[in-house]
Amino acid sequence: MEMRDVTVVRDGRIALDSVSLTIERGENVAILGPNGCGKSTLVKLIDRELYPRADHGSMRILGRQRWNVTELRKELGIVTNDLQAQILPETSVLDAVVAGFQGKLGVYYDEGTPERLAAAQAALVAAEAAHLSDRVFGALSSGEARRVLIARALAHDPGSLLLDEPTTSLDLVSAHALLETLRRTGKGLVLVTHHLEEIIPEIDRVVLLKAGRILADGPRREVMTSQNLSQLFCTDIVLQGDGPYSAQVRR
Numbered sequence: 431m432e433m434r435d436v437t438v439v440r441d442g443r444i445a446l447d448s449v450s451l452t453i454e455r456g457e458n459v460a461i462l463g464p465n466g467c468g469k470s471t472l473v474k475l476i477d478r479e480l481y482p483r484a485d486h487g488s489m490r491i492l493g494r495q496r497w498n499v500t501e502l503r504k505e506l507g508i509v510t511n512d513l514q515a516q517i518l519p520e521t522s523v524l525d526a527v528v529a530g531f532q533g534k535l536g537v538y539y540d541e542g543t544p545e546r547l548a549a550a551q552a553a554l555v556a557a558e559a560a561h562l563s564d565r566v567f568g569a570l571s572s573g574e575a576r577r578v579l580i581a582r583a584l585a586h587d588p589g590s591l592l593l594d595e596p597t598t599s600l601d602l603v604s605a606h607a608l609l610e611t612l613r614r615t616g617k618g619l620v621l622v623t624h625h626l627e628e629i630i631p632e633i634d635r636v637v638l639l640k641a642g643r644i645l646a647d648g649p650r651r652e653v654m655t656s657q658n659l660s661q662l663f664c665t666d667i668v669l670q671g672d673g674p675y676s677a678q679v680r681r
């Protein structure tokens with residue numbers, strides 16, 4: 431993914447401001463920033479729910495300026511809160527995972543081939559959600575639903591996973607278990623988050639996003655400093671750990 435000077439305007443306000451960012455296939459990178467800094471806007475841009483301003487800058491994904499979301503989803507497994515909300519509650523878990531092969535939500539027609547059903551079952555095992563395969567999606571807890579979405583993202587064996595705040599609404603133990611699952615997938619991880627504890631040691635590179643602009647971009651250990659985090663969150667922050675991280679806010 432290559433963005434050069436990309437600007438996105440939402441409702442008359444600049445949500446991403448001349449952002450230049452290149453992410454290579456298979457790279458493990460976290461995009462970290464406070465509420466409202468433009469993280470979800472970036473995910474929606476990649477997923478073609480939003481478009482950049484056409485009058486300047488350029489964006490290429492999979493080597494192309496115009497990409498097809500279905501093709502993109504073959505390369506990239508996407509997990510977002512929006513996706514979780516879009517799956518119809520009465521959809522069976524297995525259907526929700528199989529539907530991921532075509533980037534569809536909940537309803538599948540001829541794509542439930544034996545191969546795809548087997549791949550969906552294997553992905554449910556990898557995401558530690560095999561026991562949920564007979565349930566309906568709307569009856570799952572947040573943690574269970576998140577695991578099913580990870581299975582959905584893994585089923586078609588993409589090169590990388592794009593995850594928007596994957597542990598949101600999960601309790602401490604479920605969040606930890608989910609991050610362990612992600613570590614084991616061996617996929618490239620593009621993690622978009624404001625949770626420091628989601629920045630696991632596998633993440634090699636961190637991009638700090640502040641008010642729609644890139645504040646810092648580089649190797650995790652160089653970027654994840656108390657000084658940078660204090661600047662990012664406009665508060666005196668003492669960073670602890672070496673991935674995953676925690677932080678103390680000094681008052």
Ligand SMILES: Nc1ncnc2c1ncn2[C@@H]1O[C@H](COP(=O)(O)OP(=O)(O)OP(=O)(O)O)[C@@H](O)[C@H]1O
Binds near residue numbers: 440467472
């Ligand atoms: N539907 C919308 N219409 C107009 N502006 C929006 C919309 N959604 C977000 N914005 C604005 O775009 C900017 C970036 O928002 P975005 O949702 O990308 O931030 P974020 O970093 O994902 O925040 P959070 O961590 O709170 O999810 C913010 O100024 C926000 O108010």
